[in-house]
Amino acid sequence: MAKRFRKIVQAGWGILTNAYVRGFLPGGPAIYEGVLKHFCVPGMNCYSCPGAVFACPIGALQAAFSGKHRKFPFYVLGYLTAVGVLAGRFICGWLCLFGLIQELLYKIPTPKIHLPKTPDRPLRKLKYLVLLVLVVGLPLFYRNRLGVGDPFFCKYLCPVGTLEGGIPLVLLNEALRPSLSWLFGWKMAVLVLCIAASIFIYRPFCKYICPLGAFYSLFQRISIVRMRVDQAACIGCGTCEKVCPMSVSPVKNPNSAECIRCTECVKACPAHALSFGIGGEGLKLKNNKGIQGK
Ligand code: SF4
Numbered sequence: 046m047a048k049r050f051r052k053i054v055q056a057g058w059g060i061l062t063n064a065y066v067r068g069f070l071p072g073g074p075a076i077y078e079g080v081l082k083h084f085c086v087p088g089m090n091c092y093s094c095p096g097a098v099f100a101c102p103i104g105a106l107q108a109a110f111s112g113k114h115r116k117f118p119f120y121v122l123g124y125l126t127a128v129g130v131l132a133g134r135f136i137c138g139w140l141c142l143f144g145l146i147q148e149l150l151y152k153i154p155t156p157k158i159h160l161p162k163t164p165d166r167p168l169r170k171l172k173y174l175v176l177l178v179l180v181v182g183l184p185l186f187y188r189n190r191l192g193v194g195d196p197f198f199c200k201y202l203c204p205v206g207t208l209e210g211g212i213p214l215v216l217l218n219e220a221l222r223p224s225l226s227w228l229f230g231w232k233m234a235v236l237v238l239c240i241a242a243s244i245f246i247y248r249p250f251c252k253y254i255c256p257l258g259a260f261y262s263l264f265q266r267i268s269i270v271r272m273r274v275d276q277a278a279c280i281g282c283g284t285c286e287k288v289c290p291m292s293v294s295p296v297k298n299p300n301s302a303e304c305i306r307c308t309e310c311v312k313a314c315p316a317h318a319l320s321f322g323i324g325g326e327g328l329k330l331k332n333n334k335g336i337q338g339k
């Protein structure tokens with residue numbers, strides 16, 4: 046039930062934040078540019094999606110850094126920090142449409158790949174590099190001859206933008222097609238790779254690439270909404286670690302930077318030793334066997 050509830054929240058949020066139906070109608074896609082576009086959603090959601098009602102925080106950060114007149118993004122950074130302090134990577138697990146898309150792809154029945162620790166651990170650091178280099182460093186310091194920078198992450202890497210923005214815009218607007226360059230081909234290749242990887246690996250973009258996940262992970266240890274382990278109740282069965290799709294051990298590290306707060310472990314714990322909510326109190330789900338804690 047909890048799993049279905051999370052899927053409903055993810056899907057509902059995706060629809061709500063991409064509800065500008067006019068953008069999808071034939072006759073020229075008009076990206077919504079009204080007052081709500083001044084506000085960011087907490088998850089990844091491409092500004093250029095014909096249905097997008099709000100802005101993407103990662104796009105907004107780069108826009109501030111790469112403009113001709115650099116601006117310190119007080120609003121976006123303040124907003125992201127507030128969201129991080131409140132909820133950490135709960136946003137990844139519950140309020141990100143691209144996260145949901147990856148989870149649905151992972152449901153395709155194929156053999157699954159669980160990377161061993163050696164490539165997995167260093168690869169997970171990649172998202173911090175993406176944040177530092179492609180979202181902050183290059184947009185802030187690179188300038189072309191006209192003195193204008195580039196939103197490097199959006200322009201060269203982001204598969205969310207290709208899926209939600211690039212493809213619908215090209216499909217809906219014939220006039221755009223002749224002007225497509227190698228860049229569109231490159232972005233399509235990144236997207237295809239991401240989709241293919243998602244069939245075999247659970248949320249590979251979130252694990253290895255997403256700069257927003259990297260940012261929120263910095264707040265996991267202090268976020269108000271958090272996980273708690275009742276060590277006295279824990280019987281050390283290891284079930285929580287086995288069911289965790291992000292390969293986290295919630296007993297050893299309940300507020301790991303990699304935990305997306307999906308609550309699978311909370312639901313599976315036979316001893317009800319895990320809880321999740323404000324200050325770690327709140328949600329304590331019953332498992333199928335209904336075993337009570339000691
Ligand atoms: S599933 Fe529950 S009882 Fe088992 S190790 Fe994890 S927290 Fe402890």
Ligand code: SF4
Nearest residue numbers: 289304305307308310
């Ligand atoms: S530790 Fe628990 S809540 Fe976090 S990702 Fe793993 S299963 Fe989900």
